[in-house]
Amino acid sequence: MTPPPSRAASDGDATPERGRKPRAGEAVLDRAFKLLRCFDSDHRVQPLASLAQRTGMPRSSALRLVRQLTEAGALERLEDGNYVVGLRLLELASLAPRGHGLRSVAMPYMEDLFHVTRQHVLLAVRDGDDALLVERLSAHDATEVRFRVGGRMPLTATGVGLVLLAYAPTDVQEELLRDFAPHEDVGLVRLRSADELRRALAEVRRGGYAVAQHPGAEGLATAAAPVHDEHGVVAALSVVVPSNQFTPHAYVTAVRTGARAISRQLGGQRQGELNQRPAPTK
Template identity: 65%
Template structure:
């Protein structure tokens, strides 16, 4: 289990085989937005062009358009940052803030019991996306953020989401698995396949890592009806990790969130059906 995914590379590969100038405007606009990450929150025009793979003149035109609609903002020194308009729009995502609003009261109860990291994540294609995180000030160090992406094979929430993903998604992750990609006890693709089967049988994932910090996690699925739409976990230091205490608490919390999702008659949009993009 690796709860500390590294930073992404300095250059994001462009989608598709066409040069940047031949891409639809919407693709190029998202390529600019994808240039930002937790380590690159403010970018110069040169950085935007270099990280997105878009020529500087085109990047400037697109950036100005995004500033005009509020998707980007420009600092006094000329650098660009993500604009509040994106936060406003993202707040309407049912698998993000919609799920978070339902789960938060139960997550807070779990947090007050454990005083550790409590995570809520959903699957987006072949990665886990962190929707919410509650952490005590003195909790063990970890490296992830709300809105950040985690490999499915490297975290407790990821293993749960992968265990209930379509077979094609599982097969792809298993085929690409290499030693060191995940939990200390998952060393081969065969180990990963067995671990996913155990998650489905037992209804939770239990993982341990020794590098860079000794951490353990227990995670359980959150369901909307019969569909697994998210995963909930607790992450804490491995020494003294109370499997017998945290496991039942996480499973009970995940079941409580699932019941509320199934009973919630106020959602205009269902949470399921969004795990893959066309």
């Protein structure tokens, strides 16, 4: 007797592969996040086949997870069968204190800084070895930049990144110093060696701010300063402007004033003053 044909995937893809199992020890939650991490600024809309290929999962496994994530609201299925990130994730992300919670406190002061500079104002937090942008205000006629809310930037390639790294735990700093590699095409900061990075971090701790001006990077410059709460540095605030408009003293003063105002709202003024004492170089 001929066995009945297997049910085709409702997403319009070929019959799911059989006989393949997920890698041993890989939890369902890990695989679900692996699927979600497939979405980024260059891959906002994806078909099931792409998700399966990018994760290395059998299509049948990817389909099961995609269906579960769609039912939970983490993904949404479009009329053409492609998938996008669901609004449920936005709803949950709005509860993150280091994201939207920080943003709600910082926004009035970011708006003040924006009205003064009429360019780009960035607010970022450290997430592992990256600076994660949680808010950006930009004028319509501001010089184009590649930074986006929710985007990641190397800690060694931007003003906010240097600030966050300068106040990061020692083991984080030493790991990046040990594995340092120049970022030629990312950000505004052009550091060529681990020694240059170590000196730059010491300068940030001594002065309480970071500046970078690199005409080769689309003619942009930046000034950044730390934001504190009662536990220490939790974020970095910066402005990004054309190099030909950049006067370091004026922009450093403006961004430090904004960062201190946010810190006061977060209850970190006293800790902020302590953390801005000069630190010895190595």
